[in-house]
Amino acid sequence: MSSRPRLRFAPSPTGYLHVGGARTVLFNWLYARRHGGEMLLRIEDTDTERNRPELTDNILEMIEWLGLGWDGEVVHQSDNLDSHRAAADKLLGAGRAYWCDCTPEQIQQRARERGGPPGYDGHCRDRGLGPGPGTALRFRTPDEGTTEFDDLVRGRVSFENRVLEDFVLVRANGTPTFLLANLVDDAEMGITHVVRGEEHVNGTPKYLLIGEALGLDHHPTFAHLPILVNEQRKKLSKRRDSVSVATFRDEGYLPEAMVNYMALLGWGPPDGVEIRPLEEIVALFDLADVTQSPAFFDVRKLQHFNAEYIRALDTEAFLDRVRPFLAHGVATEEVLRPIAPLVQERVRLLTEVEPMVDFLRDEAIAYDDASWQKHVAKHGDRAAAMLDAAVAALAAAPWDRDAIEAALHSAASEAGFVNPEGKVQMAKAQGPVRVAVTGRGVGPPLYESLVVLGRERTLARLKDARARL
């Protein structure tokens, strides 16, 4: 195969792009890039009943957000209905397909009465029906022989033709099914590698059989990726699991972190280095190295990756990325900027930034009850003493980080936050101050925060807290 590989991602607009689909796009994209080929995008919209055209926008937007993209124009399967019909006619003319007017209910009922396996029984095979209302076109699967194919991920897979039921090629409403349109379009588009989820393995012999019956010289290489599962080890479902890519974006995940993480679902670099630039992954990636067993999408590991990527950003880039997640725009950015590196190191998600710095921006703060109890109330008189000492020391100190540290240090000593060896216990002493000023027990480094907050507001908040005791 000397020609450049041509791959495609072929989603149907029946749901938002979810992580399973995103992983499939990624592997298609990686393989195309790795081998100097291209990855096309085809929207499989032949099921007019279920399509939701607006979802196509989401799919396109998410693929772009991930930084992947596609080659050429987006293809809409519905634009190629003439070819699908022509293929159906050809199959009918060659005796490889026939009309069937059985309803799903009838098919089920016969299967029940028969007591045999569910599925279509070939009832209309030789009834010589013509097209008409409620009549669908079925493919006549061979009664004997086997259909096999080589899969880059799974090796050789073989099916006995007799277990393949006569499936529908054209619905009663005249639209082609996925089985027909998918094959016809792949052939016309010159697709060389079909990389898709494992759920399509069973449909592959049908794909092959149609192509063969059509006399097409279309023999793509297949690669069925292991599916992504939830904690119950079930296939990720848009309904059960919250896995929309847009949701991850809105929760503050960085696209490069997601792409990096998803590349590790079913694949791993030979040197074991997991967090690395996309270009390196492209250089190392190969479908032949993809795992054969299902992978669990572990959000906790994703979060770790996201935190790593956030930390790796330079300050300006970090600010650019968080901006959409900040309330009150510029006002927030102003208080964040001075301590951005400190915040950057403490968040896993971009959405965690706002609640970490809002106390620097807002006039009024709310005390977190648990924090107040643990860091202030519990220490009783010492907390009150610390607050008083802090007010006094801070009122006189120059307003810079080191002076603030020194001031709070002496205040702690004065308030009795000293261990038996005479060492000041700043870990405990900063508690009342932190809660008084931020409302919470945890947050960015205190001294640096106070610099940003300013003397006036700091003193006012310390006094407010003191008054509550």
Place this chain on the structure above:
RNA sequence: GCCCCCAUCGUCCAGUGGCCUAGGACGCCGCCCUUUCAAGGCGGUAACACGGGUUCGAAUCCCGUUGGGGGUGCCA
């Protein structure tokens, strides 16, 4: 039911007959550092599903069992 596939730490990957007293990463636990929280450093916990073969030698090859998943739509 039938068909297809899968099977190494809780999770994701490494391992392709001897380098494995099974390695890395996430998580978890402990210690250090430390103004909280993070980050960082150090250490630890934890797996070859089971049974037969093949072989001088199996996590690695074969068979079976068990378990899990996918498919079985006029969805894709």
